[in-house]
Amino acid sequence: MVKLKADYVVCMDKNYTILENAEVIFDKEIKKIGKNLPKVDKEIYLGKNSVVMPALINTHTHLEFSSNKTLLEYGDFIGWLNSVIEHRETLFVECKGECFKKAIEEMKKSGVCAFGEISSTGDDLKYIKHSPLKVVYFNEIIGTTPGAVDMLYQDFQARLHESFEIEKRNEKFKVGISIHSPYSVHPILMEKVISIAREKNLPIQAHFMESKAERSWLDKGEGEFKLFFEKHFKNAKPLIKPLEFLEKFKNTHTTFIHCVYANDEELQKISELNASIAHCPVSNRLLNVGILNLERVKNFSIDYSVATDGMSSNYSLNLFKEIRAALLMHTDLHPKILAKDLLKSVTINAAKSLNLNNGSLEEGKDADIIAFKLPNKVKNLELLPLQIILHTNEVEKMYINGEEII
Amino acid sequence: MVKLKADYVVCMDKNYTILENAEVIFDKEIKKIGKNLPKVDKEIYLGKNSVVMPALINTHTHLEFSSNKTLLEYGDFIGWLNSVIEHRETLFVECKGECFKKAIEEMKKSGVCAFGEISSTGDDLKYIKHSPLKVVYFNEIIGTTPGAVDMLYQDFQARLHESFEIEKRNEKFKVGISIHSPYSVHPILMEKVISIAREKNLPIQAHFMESKAERSWLDKGEGEFKLFFEKHFKNAKPLIKPLEFLEKFKNTHTTFIHCVYANDEELQKISELNASIAHCPVSNRLLNVGILNLERVKNFSIDYSVATDGMSSNYSLNLFKEIRAALLMHTDLHPKILAKDLLKSVTINAAKSLNLNNGSLEEGKDADIIAFKLPNKVKNLELLPLQIILHTNEVEKMYINGEEII
Ligand SMILES: [Fe+2]
Numbered sequence: 001m002v003k004l005k006a007d008y009v010v011c012m013d014k015n016y017t018i019l020e021n022a023e024v025i026f027d028k029e030i031k032k033i034g035k036n037l038p039k040v041d042k043e044i045y046l047g048k049n050s051v052v053m054p055a056l057i058n059t060h061t062h063l064e065f066s067s068n069k070t071l072l073e074y075g076d077f078i079g080w081l082n083s084v085i086e087h088r089e090t091l092f093v094e095c096k097g098e099c100f101k102k103a104i105e106e107m108k109k110s111g112v113c114a115f116g117e118i119s120s121t122g123d124d125l126k127y128i129k130h131s132p133l134k135v136v137y138f139n140e141i142i143g144t145t146p147g148a149v150d151m152l153y154q155d156f157q158a159r160l161h162e163s164f165e166i167e168k169r170n171e172k173f174k175v176g177i178s179i180h181s182p183y184s185v186h187p188i189l190m191e192k193v194i195s196i197a198r199e200k201n202l203p204i205q206a207h208f209m210e211s212k213a214e215r216s217w218l219d220k221g222e223g224e225f226k227l228f229f230e231k232h233f234k235n236a237k238p239l240i241k242p243l244e245f246l247e248k249f250k251n252t253h254t255t256f257i258h259c260v261y262a263n264d265e266e267l268q269k270i271s272e273l274n275a276s277i278a279h280c281p282v283s284n285r286l287l288n289v290g291i292l293n294l295e296r297v298k299n300f301s302i303d304y305s306v307a308t309d310g311m312s313s314n315y316s317l318n319l320f321k322e323i324r325a326a327l328l329m330h331t332d333l334h335p336k337i338l339a340k341d342l343l344k345s346v347t348i349n350a351a352k353s354l355n356l357n358n359g360s361l362e363e364g365k366d367a368d369i370i371a372f373k374l375p376n377k378v379k380n381l382e383l384l385p386l387q388i389i390l391h392t393n394e395v396e397k398m399y400i401n402g403e404e405i406i
Numbered sequence: 407m408v409k410l411k412a413d414y415v416v417c418m419d420k421n422y423t424i425l426e427n428a429e430v431i432f433d434k435e436i437k438k439i440g441k442n443l444p445k446v447d448k449e450i451y452l453g454k455n456s457v458v459m460p461a462l463i464n465t466h467t468h469l470e471f472s473s474n475k476t477l478l479e480y481g482d483f484i485g486w487l488n489s490v491i492e493h494r495e496t497l498f499v500e501c502k503g504e505c506f507k508k509a510i511e512e513m514k515k516s517g518v519c520a521f522g523e524i525s526s527t528g529d530d531l532k533y534i535k536h537s538p539l540k541v542v543y544f545n546e547i548i549g550t551t552p553g554a555v556d557m558l559y560q561d562f563q564a565r566l567h568e569s570f571e572i573e574k575r576n577e578k579f580k581v582g583i584s585i586h587s588p589y590s591v592h593p594i595l596m597e598k599v600i601s602i603a604r605e606k607n608l609p610i611q612a613h614f615m616e617s618k619a620e621r622s623w624l625d626k627g628e629g630e631f632k633l634f635f636e637k638h639f640k641n642a643k644p645l646i647k648p649l650e651f652l653e654k655f656k657n658t659h660t661t662f663i664h665c666v667y668a669n670d671e672e673l674q675k676i677s678e679l680n681a682s683i684a685h686c687p688v689s690n691r692l693l694n695v696g697i698l699n700l701e702r703v704k705n706f707s708i709d710y711s712v713a714t715d716g717m718s719s720n721y722s723l724n725l726f727k728e729i730r731a732a733l734l735m736h737t738d739l740h741p742k743i744l745a746k747d748l749l750k751s752v753t754i755n756a757a758k759s760l761n762l763n764n765g766s767l768e769e770g771k772d773a774d775i776i777a778f779k780l781p782n783k784v785k786n787l788e789l790l791p792l793q794i795i796l797h798t799n800e801v802e803k804m805y806i807n808g809e810e811i812i
């Protein structure tokens with residue numbers, strides 16, 4: 001049993017409880033939170049202005065692209081997509097063990113205990129399986145050519161099988177599946193893969209309505225995507241309507257990524273599906289697709305997580321920096337209220353998205369905990385989330401399943 | 407004579423010249439820029455993916471407030487202003503030599519060679535005069551009580567005199583004056599102080615239209631400022647109309663700070679005055695006053711600089727981080743084009759604002775130069791400014807007047 005004492009304990013429970021001069025007792029699980037708790041063997045006071053809170057969770061990354069620094073084209077979605085297609089192989093070849101390690105290390109330093117990894121190829125499995133952080137490994141399916149459906153599905157099943165083998169032996173590793181997007185996966189393939197997820201109760205991720213181009217393409221078969229498809233795939237018709245696409249995720253545990261251009265009907269559907277949204281503000285900005293309207297998302301009672309996306313569309317995987325960017329970027333939202341929501345977005349909401357038993361300090365939750373110090377004391381606790389987001393870049397301590405990782 | 411060779415030389419001249427594999431020769435001044443220049447005694451190649459560009463200039467800070475970390479209230483302009491008034495003395499007392507040094511050090515590491523300092527008290531002079539960076543020291547005037555005008559003016563003159571004494575002996579130190587704002591300075595005081603600036607050709611800074619509260623107060627004597635003035639000063643009438651205020655700066659060299667709520671007429675006037683605007687996006691965000699419409703500013707042909715403001719309304723004085731924040735926050739502007747403008751905003755535009763002979767690599771300009779490395783090469787030079795802003799936090803080398811400072 002370990003007892004951490006801190007000046008501020010931010011529980012991230014339903015009541016947004018923040019305790020001053022409080023303690024958390026845990027082994028693999030969190031046992032007790034409060035003041036003046038009974039003595040245990042190992043007691044650590046974290047110092048003046050210290051904060052203890054649940055470790056962060058980065059719901060959506062693509063670590064296979066971690067070698068990108070300045071290669072991909074930013075500023076335009078389709079320009080970016082073309083550059084991804086052009087440089088994909090180069091980037092994949094350049095990202096080997098050291099590159100994955102560094103990417104995971106950057107997340108870890110920023111207090112991330114778990115992340116959702118979209119695996120395009122399965123080649124990342126040999127690195128990801130050694131992650132010191134919890135992983136939900138989303139085997140991705142992509143492909144629209146009808147003739148290739150069987151081949152793609154077989155390949156998918158092989159990757160899925162391999163990842164289940166890892167899951168058996170590694171308690172930090174969970175399997176998920178990913179449907180790349182409504183414009184890039186053949187509906188038959190979608191159905192096959194989603195039904196596996198439904199059967200085996202696997203979490204799903206799918207990119208949805210990331211760009212205006214996607215909107216015009218799916219609605220009307222027009223716009224920049226038309227040129228794109230004609231160039232790459234000689235396939236100039238959208239294969240599914242957005243609402244039909246969403247419909248396919250009935251009775252699953254799904255997170256839709258981006259949703260910047262989702263309309264009211266679609267948000268209503270996402271809400272009915274009890275699905276959540278992953279919001280990647282820096283990625284959206286670099287591809288110049290605008291910014292998700294978080295108030296609208298809230299009005300539809302949809303929970304959102306904030307995630308970094310991959311280095312294919314970001315300059316950092318540091319999740320504290322990502323939520324600081326979000327805090328700055330949503331200039332129409334009240335900083336104090338947004339800050340509270342943003343801490344939720346990378347803890348309790350993110351845990352729900354990835355189907356993990358962490359993200360809050362509550363009895364029975366996994367002991368996934370971070371600690372760090374603020375530069376000074378915060379008198380008005382209403383401002384604590386904001387000050388945490390402004391001043392925290394890296395954590396001093398992290399526990400995962402009660403084990404000291406930092 | 408020194409010759410710097412770099413993979414990218416970003417001149418920040420009128421044509422936005424970027425040279426690959428080029429060189430800069432300088433002593434105190436820049437002598438030559440180009441390829442395969444004649445040999446000199448000291449030649450330094452800065453390495454793969456290196457960038458040489460003019461050092462940055464932070465036009466607007468309040469270093470007296472550098473001890474603030476988590477004390478001031480964020481999220482609401484008037485709430486913040488009240489907290490500044492409440493904690494002003496505490497913050498000033500806490501900021502002594504070490505605090506100023508640290509603040510300047512943070513700017514310096516981020517490649518800042520010069521900054522505009524608003525001095526409220528004059529107490530900062532004894533620290534600022536030792537700055538390794540160039541300073542334009544804006545003696546600030548503030549006060550609306552008619553009976554106090556003479557006393558305030560005398561105090562101002564004494565501070566001004568002291569700063570002129572420093573200027574005589576320190577080539578990196580220049581004197582300026584600051585009118586705090588249209589709502590906080592008595593018009594008689596304004597006139598007296600502005601006429602000194604006009605006579606002696608001193609640069610001026612004035613906060614203008616930072617908040618909606620300022621807008622309602624100056625337009626109609628209403629809103630939150632009314633309550634504020636009644637509480638603090640028993641003075642419940644605005645003393646000047648915004649356009650009258652701007653009019654007072656005719657034939658001066660003035661920078662208006664913020665201008666978030668400036669209307670078309672006022673922007674037109676600012677343009678006619680040939681004045682510039684200092685844009686402080688993080689400060690504006692933390693006080694929840696919205697964001698300056700940069701397209702509108704551009705349409706009125708007004709140059710803007712981006713500045714950090716003080717630690718009273720920021721978590722950092724790193725100017726590269728500030729322009730990265732700006733790049734992210736202006737979600738309606740094209741990242742590639744905005745990035746180019748933002749580099750201008752902290753170099754050539756900022757030099758013009760502070761009336762300095764630097765901010766670009768051109769023959770005859772002061773040799774104020776920074777160098778740093780990008781994580782990888784950038785093939786499309788159109789994207790270089792964006793990649794510089796995304797990946798640069800600190801510089802490897804800085805020269806000021808040709809002297810190696812880092
Ligand atoms: Fe993604």
Ligand SMILES: [Fe+2]
Pocket residue numbers: 466467468524613663715716
């Ligand atoms: Fe200011």
